[in-house]
Amino acid sequence: MARRRRLVPVAEDIVEQLADIARRSGLTIPELAETILGQAVRVLRGRDDVAGVLADAVILADIARLGGSPVPLRGLGLLLDNVGEEEARRFIEEATGLARLVAVSARARGVDQVTGVVSVLRSLFPGAAVDLVEDDRSARVVLASPLFVGRLLRLAEASASAVVEGFGAELLGRETEPGLVVVKYKPRRRRVL
Numbered sequence: 001m002a003r004r005r006r007l008v009p010v011a012e013d014i015v016e017q018l019a020d021i022a023r024r025s026g027l028t029i030p031e032l033a034e035t036i037l038g039q040a041v042r043v044l045r046g047r048d049d050v051a052g053v054l055a056d057a058v059i060l061a062d063i064a065r066l067g068g069s070p071v072p073l074r075g076l077g078l079l080l081d082n083v084g085e086e087e088a089r090r091f092i093e094e095a096t097g098l099a100r101l102v103a104v105s106a107r108a109r110g111v112d113q114v115t116g117v118v119s120v121l122r123s124l125f126p127g128a129a130v131d132l133v134e135d136d137r138s139a140r141v142v143l144a145s146p147l148f149v150g151r152l153l154r155l156a157e158a159s160a161s162a163v164v165e166g167f168g169a170e171l172l173g174r175e176t177e178p179g180l181v182v183v184k185y186k187p188r189r190r191r192v193l
Helices: 012-025 029-044 050-065 073-081 085-108 113-124 150-166
Strands: 129-134 139-144 170-177 180-186
Touching: 012 029, 029 050, 050 085, 050 113, 073 085, 073 150, 085 113, 085 150, 113 129, 113 139, 113 150, 139 150, 150 170, 150 180
Parallel strands: none
Antiparallel strands: 129 139, 139 180, 170 180
């Protein structure tokens, strides 16, 4: 049985970008569009947060491209607890630098600040609860895990701050207690052109 086809209106600038990608890939525009849409349908099946899924893909690719690697949270805590203070300090500094770089890269690729902050932190701290609370003037990113103690708590605090700054927001304050990191910031507002 022949598959039914539908016409979907797409902005001309997107079609031009698809044409460039198709040419580089050795595909026709319809073949490329069908490949992209087929993958999107499989990935998004059962998920409603399209922006979050796309941000996750960009961020995980950037983490790998920039030399990082997602590590189980419990393993990360064990690693930090079993090295000397100087090694832990250097590890936290390097991991925080990577967190900032991933945020800057995601921002440059057009990932929305709200979605991006949460997605980067969820990628860096798998298994931790990451939430964003906004009001009229500020926002707070909240990370929670019973594993956030000692050096892992320091890493989570430093990384959350770096991610917020990497997305161009102004840091307003930080609070920590075992199991919890709260970073308050002033969101970067989009410019209207």
